Amino acid sequence: MKTAIYYASSTGNTEEVAEKISKTLGGIDLFDISQNGFKDIEKYDKLIFGTSTWGDGDLQDDWEELWDKFCELDFANKTLAFFGLGDGDSYADTFCNAMATIYGQACGKGTKTIGETSKEDYTFDESEAVKNGKFIGLALDEDNEYEKTDKRIQTWCESIKNDIL
Numbered sequence: 001m002k003t004a005i006y007y008a009s010s011t012g013n014t015e016e017v018a019e020k021i022s023k024t025l026g027g028i029d030l031f032d033i034s035q036n037g038f039k040d041i042e043k044y045d046k047l048i049f050g051t052s053t054w055g056d057g058d059l060q061d062d063w064e065e066l067w068d069k070f071c072e073l074d075f076a077n078k079t080l081a082f083f084g085l086g087d088g089d090s091y092a093d094t095f096c097n098a099m100a101t102i103y104g105q106a107c108g109k110g111t112k113t114i115g116e117t118s119k120e121d122y123t124f125d126e127s128e129a130v131k132n133g134k135f136i137g138l139a140l141d142e143d144n145e146y147e148k149t150d151k152r153i154q155t156w157c158e159s160i161k162n163d164i165l
């Protein structure tokens with residue numbers, strides 16, 4: 001069973017994180033959706049989705065552009081994990097909301113979701129990516145908490161590796 005990351009990035013932060021996750025886990029295929037769309041996605045049983053949040057809690061532009069295609073995909077019987085980049089200071093009320101938008105669309109009948117994380121040790125006010133007191137995936141803030149990113153990636157990869165590889 002193979003694993004892939006599908007991500008998009010406007011200024012390179014999400015891209016850098018996607019590459020780090022791929023390297024840390026090893027054996028993961030990486031797709032920038034702005035180049036490849038959702039090419040070959042049906043071949044993977046295990047998927048990681050990555051996005052930054054733009055506007056006022058909106059999807060990143062490439063995700064926005066491909067959203068109708070994403071909504072046509074069926075993830076039944078797949079294992080899914082999510083990561084999101086945001087800015088918990090300047091956009092404290094919509095921190096990493098786009099990750100929640102993707103989660104909300106992808107998760108449903110027959111999907112297995114992994115990789116929720118604690119919201120302790122983050123600075124923000126509101127996030128749709130918090131459900132039942134936890135982030136639904138890995139939240140990262142390269143604008144304000146970049147020094148915590150590598151450790152957060154490391155810990156997250158460790159927590160999902162048995163399910164995602």
Ligand SMILES: Cc1cc2nc3c(=O)[nH]c(=O)nc-3n(C[C@H](O)[C@H](O)[C@H](O)COP(=O)(O)O)c2cc1C
Pocket residue numbers: 008009010011012013014015051052053054055056057058060085086087088091094095096097142143
């Ligand atoms: C105009 C603008 C709007 C933004 N809106 C949000 C937002 O609503 N919520 C959030 O958490 N981050 C927001 N951000 C922060 C970005 O998501 C963050 O800088 C991210 O690391 C960018 O990643 P990328 O380079 O992969 O696109 C915004 C940034 C800009 C410049």
